[in-house]
Amino acid sequence: MKEILVVYYSQSGQLKDLLTNILKPLSNNEYHITYKNIEPVKKYNFPWSSDEFFDVMPESVLGINCELKHIDFEKTKYDLIILAYQVWYLSPSIPFWSFLNEKKYSKMLENTKVLTVIGARNMWIMAHKNVSIKLRQLQANHIGNIVFVDKHNNLISVLTIMKWMFTGEKGPYKNLPNAGVSNKEIVESEKYGNLITEAFKNNTFGNLQTEIVKIGGVPINFALKISETNAKRIFNIWANKILSKGKAGNTNRLPLIRIFKYYLIFLIFAISPIATILFTIVYYLFYPLTSKNLKRTSLLKDY
Ligand SMILES: Cc1cc2nc3c(=O)[nH]c(=O)nc-3n(C[C@H](O)[C@H](O)[C@H](O)COP(=O)(O)O)c2cc1C
Structure with missing residues (x-):
């Protein structure tokens, strides 16, 4: 049986929804999946107040850690570790970055296949850069990265996300669409799970990212x-x-x-x-x- 560990932080639950959908094709007795939630000692309120929302900017951008509750991992080694995070101010969110910086957990990532999953508005590349460099320093084997964003126009997604962040409600703002990753994409994300099972069966993890990109797993825009x-x-x-x-x-x-x-x-x-x-x-x-x-x-x- 393959052991899969999923470590994530999500305020609204959007990332957890994505992860459970991605991993649907692996819900059988060939895989054992363990979910672990990153929890800051001092919780970040959701929905946010305006001052709290902007006050996390400096620590997000400068990569200053917060204190986390201890996480008990049943194993010291996994066949695949999935790390799922959101972006705060073009940087990995403070709780997720703090987890990556906890020395007591880094050993687990060493020489282990790591797949990152990002759930952001649409600006994720700078955060991904920080995380990729960190994973390289920790000698993790970063085999894949799947990115979920809001595909609407940039300015529309700013308006809808502000409403979501400040009220806790994702869904439609006046004549504007729902905020965040669309329901359709969340439901269809199990297509990535199929790629993961294929990679396990044929031992083709080296090719996984190419397959992810082929089916639209990395929305990217030059501007x-x-x-x-x-x-x-x-x-x-x-x-x-x-x-x-x-x-x-x-x-x-x-x-x-x-x-x-x-x-x-x-x-x-x-x-x-x-x-x-x-x-x-x-x-x-x-x-x-x-x-x-x-x-x-x-x-x-x-x-
Ligand atoms: C303080 C804060 C800053 C954010 N900054 C960005 C950003 O720079 N780029 C981006 O694409 N999304 C940004 N987002 C959106 C998040 O990446 C994420 O999509 C949203 O918060 C939902 O994540 P959740 O799974 O924690 O609920 C930000 C969200 C918060 C709360």
Whole structure:
């Protein structure tokens, strides 16, 4: 019997839904699947208040860990470990990043096949870069990455996710669609489980990522990728400035946090549409290079 460990953090439960659907084809006596939930000692409230939502920016961007509740793992070795995370401010969410940084769990990842699953709005590449580098440092065998995003227009997905994050309700906002990953995609995600069973049966994990990409498992967009790269640099500057006023939750940093909030809204609604047009032109002008760049990222050969 193959032992599969799934470690995840999810506030709304969206990622857990995705994981149980992905793993449906493996629900038989050939596989034993264990789910472990990452739990911060001090819970991040969901739905969020506006101040709490923006206050996690510095620690997310700078990769500052939070304290986690201890997780008991029944085994020390698994045939496959699935790590599922969401993106906070172009970075892995604080609870997930804190888990990856817990030395007591790293041994388990060493020389073990690791599949990452991301559930984000649509900007996941910078976070994936951090996680991939970390997995390499931990000597994990990162064999695959499946990404789920909101496929609606960037600005629409910002509006719907804000409503979701601040009310806890995913579903439709005025005339706008549901937030997050669509129900259809969640239900259909078992197609990735079929690929995993094939890889186990034929021992073809080396080919798994190519198969994932073939069936649409890595939605990737050049304009968003370049926007993310630039935004992450800017977030870093803000994060250091805000952190110099105090640690998470310190009211001394609230004024700057609130200025950052309006700056971010300006960036998203005034700057990003123009940037998207420019970067899309660059994408087509240099198509052989830019498309190769995206392909390498989706195949885990580069970030
Ligand atoms: C504080 C915060 C920041 C976020 N930043 C991003 C981001 O930079 N890029 C992105 O694609 N999604 C972002 N999201 C959306 C999450 O990645 C995720 O899709 C959503 O929170 C649902 O995840 P859940 O499984 O924890 O409920 C953010 C969410 C939160 C709460």
